[in-house]
Amino acid sequence: MPVERLLPNDDARDLIALTRDIADKALAPKVDDHEKREAYPDGVFETLGEAGLLSLPYPEEWGGGSQPYEVYLQVLEELAARWAAVAVAVSVHGLACFPLFTYGTDEQKQKWLPDMLGGATIGAYSLSEPQAGSDAAALTCKATRRDGGYELSGSKAWITHGGVADFYSVFARTGDGSRGISCFLVPNGLDGLTFGKPEEKMGLHAVPTTAAHYEGAFVPEERLLGAEGQGLxxxxxxxxxxxxxxxxxxxxxxxxxxxxxxxxxxxxxxxxxxxxxxxxxxxxxxxxxxxxxxxxxxxxxxxxxxxxxxxxxxxxxxxxxxxxxxxxxxxxxxxxxxxxxxxxxxxxxxxxxxxxxxxxxxxxxxxxxxxxxxxxxxxx
Structure with a gap:
């Protein structure tokens, strides 16, 4: 039965109604088959992006929906009630946009953020490593400075949408200690970037979770978000x-x-x-x-x-x-x-x-x- 929600205004009520309609038509009819077959939900994220559901908590000036977080989260809940894997990927996409929006320069935001928030590109968050899950300060994936940018070497783990996402917010070591971690906006398709086979998970079968391996992958300096050492x-x-x-x-x-x-x-x-x-x-x-x-x-x-x-x-x-x-x-x-x-x-x-x-x-x-x-x- 639909949850009776206390929402701040008519726009929010209309948004929840739209979300329910899309979720019932585009998610609910597919979820059982796709989860059983572990099949990727082709077209679903494009549908959500076109409806503006991938960018709700971000400002309109950058292509977002300018919605309060309390409304955005209730949209996520509605999506999850139909298809949890899709809702997790939507949440992770929002998480992957956060470093650029919060710490990027105006020039960086103008270049990449509209496509990210409009759903033209889908993102993933790449913090964990095989031996550094909860202990993020123990990261070992390195970003070594080279002329015009950085070379990334090492492995990342447990990436929701790994191998499928268009961009990755990646945290790598540029120095020593907890203040030696930096954040990079890494596009898919880099030379030297490969992904492992999807993990055989207990659930959330329709959206892959993979490891990523960097072997001297070059990332231009313009893709450093924030200052060196600001990653954590x-x-x-x-x-x-x-x-x-x-x-x-x-x-x-x-x-x-x-x-x-x-x-x-x-x-x-x-x-x-x-x-x-x-x-x-x-x-x-x-x-x-x-x-x-x-x-x-x-x-x-x-x-x-x-x-x-x-x-x-x-x-x-x-x-x-x-x-x-x-x-x-x-x-x-x-x-x-x-x-x-x-x-x-x-x-x-x-x-x-x-x-x-x-x-x-x-x-x-x-x-x-x-x-x-x-x-x-x-x-x-």
Whole structure:
């Protein structure tokens, strides 16, 4: 059932209605087949780009939608409720645009940002490495200065949309220590840039996740974003927003699982009545609904703080932690509601459970979120 949303104005309500219409027509009819076949959703991102759904939180002057973050996140949630892999890729695209928009020069933004925000080019975020996931300061991929630019050498890992995206926000080492990381806007197709085979994942099958390998790939100096050594500052500021995107995706998955469980419980009978009328199951569904509503409230609170210009880093971690843990619990309970059917691939809830798991891991594991939250409680 459609979520009744509290939205700030008529434009936002129209945008959610548009999103639902596109999601129901362009995503929902394809998701089951594409996820089973692990087939890339050709044409879907072009459709979303043409509708302006890839650039909502960015200003109109650069081709964005000038929407508050609280509205953008609710659009992500609606997309995730139909197709989580697509919603994750949309969130990652927004994350990949952040370094250029926030730290790029006007000349850099004029050159690349309109195509990125208009959906002509799709982006990916390349921070993690095989031995440096949560510990971003341990990056070893190097960017060595050469005449007119940098040569990149090393490997990156866990890139959503890897090999398919048109550009990558890449973090590589230009010096020593935590202040020796820099950020580059790397186009696909560079000589010396190759991608590994897609990872065989538990879920999110339709959008590839790969490693990238740089062997002396030359990146012109104009593609350095911010100053040398500013990379971790850029990465961490982007991740606050990215964590909210994943929180919204997690709520979308959980809402979809709740809807499937409610529909099944209203149809299936046992001992002479609908199973939803049995108190034990009814209470389970009530707990699921409360978890979804609570998780949504946490990401909206953090987004409203962001929109108001208030500090929101801790709130983003809280939202990511609460929403993704809730998604894991709600999807697992949805499988329980459907019983043996829930354990089969004939019903979507088993896919929702597999998809929910990764939300507890990427954009900083939930253990990292607890670390961020606990450190925020220590007096300076």
């Amino acid at each position: 500052q850029i990465a961490f500021s982007a991740l606050d927003s990215g964590r909210l995107g994943i929180a919204a995706v997690a709520v979308g998955i959980a809402q979809a699982a709740l809807d499937e469980a409610i529909a099944y419980a209203n149809e299936r009978t046992a001992f002479g009545k609908k199973i939803i009328d049995h108190q034990g199951l009814g209470f389970l569904l009530a707990d699921m609904a409360a978890a979804v509503d609570s998780a949504r409230a946490t990401y909206l609170d953090a987004a409203r703080r962001r929109d108001a210009g208030l500090p929101y880093s801790r709130n983003a971690s809280v939202a990511k932690l609460i929403a993704t843990d809730a998604a894991m619990k709600v999807t697992t309970d949805a499988v329980q509601v459907l019983g043996g059917y829930g354990y089969t691939r004939d019903f979507r809830v088993e896919r929702f459970m597999r998809e929910a798991k990764i939300t507890q891991i990427f954009e900083g594991t939930n253990q990292i979120q607890r670390l961020v939250i606990s450190r925020s409680l220590v007096a300076n």
